Amino acid sequence: MKLALIGGGGVRAPLFVQAALRRAGRIGLDEICLMDVDARQLELAGTLCQELARREGVATRITTATDAATALGGADYVITTIRPGGTDGRIADERIALDIGVLGQETTGAGGFAMALRSIPAILDYARLMADLCPDAWLINFTNPAGLVTQALRDEGFERVVGICDSANGAQRAVARWAGVPDETVITELFGLNHLSFTRSATVDGRDLLPDALADDDFLDGSVQRVFEHEVVRRHGMWLNEYLYYFYYAEKAVAAASGASRGEEIKAMNARLLPRLEAANDAGAALDLYFDYERERSGSYMRGASQNGAGANGHSADDGEGYAGVALDVIEALSGGKRVRTGLNVPNAGAIEDLRDEDVVEVSCHVDACGIQPVHFGPMPERQSYLVKSVKNYERLTVEAIRRRDRLLAVDALVAHPLVLSYSRARPLVDGYLEAHAAYTGEWA
Template identity: 45%
Template sequence: MKLTILGGGGFRVPLVYGALLNDRAEGRVTEVVLQDLDDRRLYAVTRVLAEQAAGVPDAPTVTATTDLDEALHGADFVFSTIRVGGLAGRADDERVALEQGVLGQETVGAGGIAYGLRTVPVAVDIARRVARLAPDAWVINFTNPAGLVTEAMSRHLGDRVIGICDSPVGLGRRIARVLGADPGEAFVDYVGLNHLGWVRGLRVAGRDELPRLLADPALLGSFEEGRLFGTDWLQSLGAIPNEYLHYYYFNREAVRAYQEAEKTRGAFLREQQARFYEEACRTGVRALDVWDRTRAEREATYMAENRETAGAGEREADDLSGGYEKVALALMRAIARDERTTLILNVRNRGTLAALDADAVVEVPCLVDANGAHPFAVDPLPGHASGLVGAVKAVEREVLSAAGSGSRATAVKAFALHPLVDSVNVARRLVESYTSVHPGLAYLT
């Protein structure tokens, strides 16, 4: 089976390959093609993968190319992990937003809109090429903003594109762990959009254990979300929010923390990964050791500003191991081998949330089999959550419209309608600044 990874020079690709090395079952991936625009990044990552595969019998073969069409031909699965504009673009997204006094983050608020505006045209082109060159392939989208990009691609690939994120998985795992339950045996009632969802229940053997957690302040405050949001706020909500909702519920504190930080997350990662790629390309250096060391630092500093603002302390060791590659592999296995499983995924709504139309991509539990991902029926969201989901989905739709039409006015509207952008004039200045620093937004007129 052939797996093509777009953005194959990306830093997290070795996580995916490491998971593939542990898969010995029939029908496993035997061929991996890495596609990237940057030869140097491809060289560094292929070195890491070669060292991972050392001594592993029948390890999947790895080839690398900068030719997108060549990479797609004959693919059974396509992982889209592209980052349009690279980490330099992310750093600019964050900086421009903070200069206007609004949140600078790659998926939430102004930064997420800017990232989406320059990513959607590229993702749509990829979707069209997949439809033409590998019509039977399944596309698993890792590219952020994951829900928005998945929806853009679904307009050309239908249900054969599925978005994934490790945040809901990590949240469900932490809740199960603190309740003494086996995460593999628990059903997580999680509903929302990507980076905008809530756990409303955790059922073990048919019994919802979440009320027990919410009723116990000591237990509730013993894991990351309890420390991040505060036990009293979680009890008021009656649910456990995705960590990214900290940007909404504590926006003023988050913006201030980012403004006061020595450097933004994007700037930190840009410098860190520049060092990684430079060092990993050197002769005589063990690229895998360099990657392991860099990844440990990257994971430990994740959302550091938010945790500092909330006094949440350091991340727990169990949360430093990633997880999105495990979700991707489980999804791929379920489809390729018809191994039915339940995963939280980004898929078309199809009536799952009554407040949204059928084609809106939502993040919900799904039953996955050989025919793809099928969302479970869920209870409606409470009013406060439904209103926020509706507002953010409306912004996503304006982003898609602006990307399709090239309308600068529609781009301004997307920014202005976002709950974390507090003025139409700020929205206008954001569009002006983003178009001046991002060549990829030159299409907006």
């Protein structure tokens, strides 16, 4: 089996490779090809990943390529985790939004829209190459905003595509730890959209443990639910995706971002990391430096989200192997391993009754050698459905606007988003983003 990691020079690539190498024997993994357009970062990532392979004692080859055709040729699975425009693009997204008084977070609201402007055309180009070079391969997308990118791919007719997110299965992992049982014994009901999902139940041996877990202050404070007030979680009676913080505490999120933005924090951390890696005496020392960086980065995740002075303080406790674990579970199941149930971004196909069949949703799915099948959920509860439906309308408009390069439709899309809701904000946002990212967006009408 050959895996191609598009965006393989990214700072999270070694985490994916480490997880993949630990499953190499089970999935028959012969090669991991790291592909990136940034040759400097790709060389550093390749060195780290080759050291990981040496430590794991596996025969899997770690190769690198700056040419997409080399990476995609003969690939069985392709994981896309790219950031067109780099960290500077992310910073521009955040600052343009904050100057207008709205959130610029890279997946939610105006920042997610700006990221989609750059991500969707780039991922579609890779998908078209795949159609020529590895037509039977699965594309597993982690590029943000994951739901929008997956929707655009499906709308263009690419069927062997699935979107993944490491927060989709947060309730399963948290309840499993709380109950002291293996993750796979907890059966959850997930519904919604990427970074806007809810978990209605978490069942073990036929008993729903979620109500008791949500009633436990220690459970809430020991998981990412700590970004919400206890009362808010309990009024919903569900596990809330942590990114709902940006909707339910919108003005606090904007205020918290008024200092150094998340993009600026990451840029500063990366600026310290890369020279240290280059100056390291050997690959082993470089790898130790890298893991120190990852602990710092994880510990600063959603640090500005707080209730009663207690911030989120990282998410490593909830995410297991992160996006790598989700992707590898899917790969293993599709390749003939054991059937898994996991939260994925897939076409709705009737799973959520009050959304369209072609809508990409985040929902519990069964995965095996026959493919990916969403689990029927039924109609959404009213308290949650209004927000899901509003944001899905924004997503439909955004994908169409990017396809047509239609400026006015893009304004309509942002007006439809609950975190914008104003032509006087949407117009300058669209104009600002198209100007800032003209090298990636091309000419718009």
